[in-house]
Amino acid sequence: MLTPDDKPGAGSAVPGDRQVALRFARLTGGFWHGETARCAWLWTLLLAAGVILTVFANVTVNRWNGWFFDALERKDGHSALVAMAVFPLIVLVVAGLGVLILKSRETFQVHWRRWLTAKLVDGWVGERRFFRLGLSGKEPANPEYRIADDVRWATEPIVDFAMGLLSSVITIVMFIEILWEIGGSLSVSWGDSEITIPAYLVLAAILYAVIVTLLVTGVGRHLAGLIALRTDSEAGLRFALMRIRDHGEAIALARTEAGERHAVALSHGVLVLRWLSVIKHRARLTWITNGSSALVPVVPLLLAAPKYLAGEMTLGGVVQVAAAFVAVQNACNWLFDNFMRIAEWLAAARRVNELADALEAVECEPPAQGLVIEDGPHEGLRLEAVTLHDGTGQPLAAEIGFALPAGAMLHITGDAGFAKSALLQAIAGLWQQGEGVIAMPRGARVATVPQHLQLPGISLRQLLQSDRPRPAPEIAAVLRRYGLSTLTSRLDGEDDWNKTLTRGERQRLALARTELGSPEIVLLDEATSALETDAALDLLTELRAALPRAVIIAFGQSPGLAEIASHRIVLRRIRGVAAIVEREGFLEHHAAAALEAS
Incomplete structure (x- = not known):
């Protein structure tokens, strides 16, 4: 090209x-x-x-x-x-x-x-x-x-x-x-x-x-x-x-x-x-x-x-x-x-x-005008009237709002298209165009688990310790829990892991790396799409047990998500703009976006 x-x-x-x-x-x-x-x-x-x-x-x-x-x-x-x-x-x-x-x-x-x-x-x-x-x-x-x-x-x-x-x-x-x-x-x-x-x-x-x-x-x-x-x-x-x-x-x-x-x-x-x-x-x-x-x-x-x-x-x-x-x-x-x-x-x-x-x-870019990421008074995650724009200023999502307590797992589905990716990036601190408030605990670590994990040509030990050092026995135990026991003997070897490991193994490795990082907020971007439903359910259950206080938000239709999620939101595009049209598991039901009423 x-x-x-x-x-x-x-x-x-x-x-x-x-x-x-x-x-x-x-x-x-x-x-x-x-x-x-x-x-x-x-x-x-x-x-x-x-x-x-x-x-x-x-x-x-x-x-x-x-x-x-x-x-x-x-x-x-x-x-x-x-x-x-x-x-x-x-x-x-x-x-x-x-x-x-x-x-x-x-x-x-x-x-x-x-x-x-x-x-x-x-x-x-x-x-x-x-x-x-x-x-x-x-x-x-x-x-x-x-x-x-x-x-x-x-x-x-x-x-x-x-x-x-x-x-x-x-x-x-x-x-x-x-x-x-x-x-x-x-x-x-x-x-x-x-x-x-x-x-x-x-x-x-x-x-x-x-x-x-x-x-x-x-x-x-x-x-x-x-x-x-x-x-x-x-x-x-x-x-x-x-x-x-x-x-x-x-x-x-x-x-x-x-x-x-x-x-x-x-x-x-x-x-x-x-x-x-x-x-x-x-x-x-x-x-x-x-x-x-x-x-x-x-x-x-x-x-x-x-x-x-x-x-x-x-x-x-x-x-x-x-x-x-x-x-x-x-x-x-x-x-x-x-x-x-x-x-x-x-x-x-x-x-x-x-x-x-x-x-x-x-x-040197000035901070985003309108979209604010601030420290919340409590554990958990809260979005208030979040509206996201694309590079030309056109709205992608409007009036997205919800509150998740510590330990909640939210499953976001729907046909919102690129707006879901923009919402994930906004919570991760990458998307700056928009308005509203994203509140999370002070100093909260946000881990994003992508669908396709790109692995650098370094040892697995370095990769798994990128967030915080962990002893070798703990790393080996985590790998075994996620079905990667064959990798425990290769922790210090360097290889082209993107070719050596299958797509499913890379997704398992991404979840194991997330657990070792102990984040407060986890964003799963179709992170189990290459796995069978039973295997995905077991891995997500393992992750939930290892991070009991973490807020987990799963995007897409990957296997195992619907069975384990405590909260659910459906995003639909209404006149080209994504909005929440359905929610389950929340104590308080917010009104859908104004665009839905129109």
Whole structure:
């Protein structure tokens, strides 16, 4: 399926490159503060020291070239032998600095990526924001792709950029001094007069760099945006393929594979078009890159040739200024050499920023106006005139009200459709659109048992102790009571439990986990739908006995619910809005919704 970001033209209204860089700096700057400050500064300073020392080592190699070739020109065998003896020491130092830079750079990248990934994962998973994002309509496409891949592409290159920029600045200063010192000025005869160009090699190096930089920025100014669109399409294709894997059973049973194949083809088609657009712009840049690569080594030789032929520059001086000119060009053309990587980094950083902004927007959402969850004076659960709206403001349910004492079990049935799910989410604290009051005991823990429990790839012991630690014998006893005695020997094993366990076993495990969590309010969302009636009745009776004071609300027509429930409510849709039309087991009978009377 195509996601919104993958539609042609998507991504045109995006923040500028400068705003993206500044926002990413604010997002990741916390790595140098707090608990990670020591680690961050240690590797930052080691990396900076390695870069600076490497530049000085390169200058030393340049000086050595002048020394060696001047000795060859003078046929000074002693000086040449001394230079040859010194060179292995220089090589050793250069190699050691390379090791230092490699270790400090990659270690820094790993720690920085780990910190940012943990921050985004905490923000996405914590407080159930992954679910709230979907309800809010602010969720960016493929947040899991942004955390897993875009964080890497947004952190690793920027370390290389910082290294390259620092190295370029120092290189320009050091090697321009060599061009100035050895190149000197150039005198050119113009008619009867003579024109002297001071520091002509320095001026030539700067002019050449400016021309190439202007050409690159002019030709490649649209490349960053095109790469961002290409990255979005990559994520869209991945999303379409993951959807087939995640919903394989439903697709196979409904035989809708042709439609899924068409959706994948659409996503891939958009990706191909955007790839071709990037290739076209990169081909234009290649004219400049290849031409400059061939020209740079020749230009300083042509500029130094007149002075060498006139005897004003030695052979060692020619070699030095040629190497210095190339070094200055490489430093000045840092933007030119990294243009593609910068474009790719901006695309990744923009996607990371969008996810961080969406998480902050959800976190800073004002509290729901009208729908209030408050502490009740007694045990139990009370709903007063609860009305729920959808994302567009249209009512889903109206005037839902009831009071349940501690230990009650309410069975909610009817054809209310999505309104029942919204009511469950509202009691769980996830649905915020609406009015009314939901009162429950102070600090009450609410456990929701879904129809399809999705199990993470962790040990069963960790899963069952997610709410509060429990001793191993107690966990084993609970598993046995819920018919999962075969799992007691596998508590510490890790497996893909969603495939290893049947749907019925996962529902049993969900009920066992609920008992171990000892919640005050339990919401069962067709939690026994995969079980036979007798088995479901036994499990619900076990849960009721284990949590005698808990309020249990069961939604849907799952087996065993009607037989054990102490209260019952029927929700019907009246003119598109769900309302209570029937209730049993309550001491006080409230009037049905006003919509029923109409």
